[in-house]
Amino acid sequence: MPSEPPLIEVRDLRRTYVMGAERVAALDGVSVAVERGAFVAVMGPSGSGKSTFMNVLGCLDQPDAGSYRLEGEEVSRLGSDELAAIRNRRIGFVFQSFNLLPRLDAAANVALPMVYAGVDRATRLSRAAEALAQVGLAGRTHHRPAQLSGGQQQRVAIARALVNRPSLLLADEPTGALDSRTTAEIMGLFQQLNRQGITVVLVTHEADVAAYAGRVLTFRDGRLIDDRRQQPLEAVA
């Protein structure tokens, strides 16, 4: 059986920022592969380059040098419209601060990526309702973010990330604004989605969050210094 290419394959990734007179190497030659269906935590202190790594993986930023293959396709040199299409169809983002649009209800927030995918309105609404049911918010479709708890807001954001059926879910400190019980619930949701086949990469600086992952990448000074596989902690559903 010919081996399927890894979902993510980066080689010698470099990204340098110019801050005033100083040049900061946020990524200084990072090479790693993530297979389809993995649950990976990215750790490291602030300034270690883990956020830049996430931005590059999410096609929000482009490396100065090196290669990034997503599902076997080189994406590090694509134009901005092509990157937008990749973010739209193949990647789902979850942020620490949820980033829901306050004046839209849960369903409309979830439907937002489909607006840019050219999906018609009726289909958008039915798929948004499905996605909300998938994250356990079936009864909350017409609530606005302000009427939802932090955990519920993050679930809406996860539903939004899932709605275009991406192959990669990128989460940047998704539990940073949540209490420990809600954190456990959200991590449980990520594990559940991961078991359904979606690849999850999440950035965190908390070891107990990283414990839910099957693999932990640790960054320091723009380099990958540790790549460890582990038995994930099972969230109590």
Added chain:
Amino acid sequence: MNAFDAIRSALETLRANPLRSALTMLGIVIGVAAVIAMVAVGSGARDQVLRQIASLGTNLVLVGQGSIQRGGVRLGAGTAASMTEDDAVAIVREIPEARVVAPYVRWGLQVVAGNQNWQTTLYGITPDFIEARDWDIPAGRTLSDEDVAQANKVILLGQTVVNSLFGGGDPVGETVRIGATPFTVIGVLGAKGQNTSGQDQDDVVFVPLSTAKRNIPKMAKSNPRFVHAMVIKMAEGADMEEAQRQLKDLLRQRHRLAAGQEDDFWMRNLSEVAATRDASARALSFLLAAVAAVSLLVGGIGIMNIMLVSVTERTREIGLRLAVGARRRDILMQFLIESTTLSVIGAAVGVLVGVAAAILVARLAGWPTLIEPESIVLAVGVSGVVGVFFGLYPARRASTLNPIEALRHE
């Protein structure tokens, strides 16, 4: 993102901030309303002028006796006593373009009916005068050649005189007196309103030229053929300049004026006078429209201002939209459609306000206004362009944001 979604999204955004949206639109509302109302006022004024030109009759030349100088003192129009009925006859004979020549005398005097009296202007005329000036006779009959030949004591009254002497009742068959002489009213003149100088053209009475000379004491002059002036109606499409030049040559020759001598008559082309007034009315409406256009511009700047604020406030939203797959042009379109929606809704309200203002001005101030459909199309079109133009810079700014920084924006 299709246009329909974009417009829906724009409307939702504008509804989220109703007061701000309303205040932003206000600039455009005022601009569009101003354009429509101002153009309506300007067009109304022009329309009035054009109607006055029509009421003067087209292709009319007025020739009158001029002033004479005595010891360096110019004694004023009409002192030369130079024009005669023979001049009129000669003009008809010599100038092929002259279709109708209507000599007349005129004098300000008092007319009396019963216990009412009225100071007005009397014209001693021939039937040609009525024809040349296109007067209607809505009641009674017009002057006949017989009336002139027999010097009948008959009179036609203008509307203003009818109102003053008879309170608007039917005067035909009644008698009015001028001095001691009784005249029978044979007809009423149709209303013409004010002329371009603001004089009431209906404050007149007409009697036969011959009757005026015989019976009005002030008219007694040394020369029984004397007239004050004459109205000359040229053929339709005549070269007025050429006709006037011929007229001038003929009169100078008949009055035996030497080459260096000044004219002893004056000549005016009424449509020239009216054209000058039309031009100034045009200039007025242009000026009003320009002032209004400036307010539209100010409204556009207001939109740009608020769109810039909006882009800054919604930086995170823009970052998120980019992250979930919006292309830069989707963001550009979103903000352009928002600014254009603001200006177009503002324009629609402005049309209503402008039309209402034009009607109010007509009702309250009594100015004639004429709402031009073109001005509505123009104002709405311009505000659409204003929305796009002034929305472009904020929208470009939004669409070129770096998504990573935008997502981090506090």
